[in-house]
Amino acid sequence: MGMDDEGDGEAPPRSGGVDDRLFLQSVARALDVLEAFAASPRPMSLGELAQAAGTNKSAAQRIAQTLLSRGYLERGRDGGLVPGRRILDRSFDYLRANPLIERAMPVLVELRKAANERVDLSLFDDLTTIYAVRLQSKRETFYATLAGRRVPTFASSGGRACLAQLPDEAVDDILARSDRKPLTPKTLLEPARIWRKVKEARRDGYAYATEEALIGEVVLSAAVLAGPGRPLGAVHIAGSLSEWTPDEFRKRFAPLAIEAARALSG
Structure with missing residues (x-):
């Protein structure tokens, strides 16, 4: 799929x-x-x-x-x-100059080998997160292989993992300023329901989304931190519901994502 x-x-x-x-x-x-x-x-x-x-x-x-x-x-x-x-030259300049991405590459490569699923590194950017590294799996569509794509913070597992690291007032501010449009019929749009996901991420150490951005996909993410309350981005692992139940996916891959994010934090 x-x-x-x-x-x-x-x-x-x-x-x-x-x-x-x-x-x-x-x-x-x-x-x-x-x-x-x-x-x-x-x-x-x-x-x-x-x-x-x-x-x-x-x-x-x-x-x-x-x-x-x-x-x-x-x-x-x-x-x-x-x-x-020529635009690609400037993307190369940014990726080469970002110390987090340099540190992340060996960690992500090992994570991809261990997970055998798509592995991404996203960067937190207020209302959106942007994919900086994409390591594809055995089954991917074109856009899922491209770095540089932005997704709404409120609707992505990586975005919610980052929101979970912020104080409550910062989360409320981002949700209030977000243009909360559905990506699929299952995208959570109501602030109260998004808040529940953020609180789950605070409790569990990772966030997850099931079919909120793409029907048939489950994604979980753990935040990469520069320090307390300072999310830089997130490590993602994405899989297919044709192969995993959400609970099985979370049980198998959440510890791997959390470990990789901790290795890149600080």
């Missing part, structure tokens, strides 16, 4: 702590053009790109030509604009 990951999430808005006097609107517009592909991963015409980025066609044309010249946009087979290969 194919498995996808735990849904899609929008990229977060502008981060806090930025002095508005130093904010360059022209740079922000260029990033808006690149980020337009998050909602529409297909070749786009200049007009479509302008509309998706919320700018006029003249500005979009200047931005697109600049990005084309630098390799951050390319022409697709039909002449439409697509993200360029």
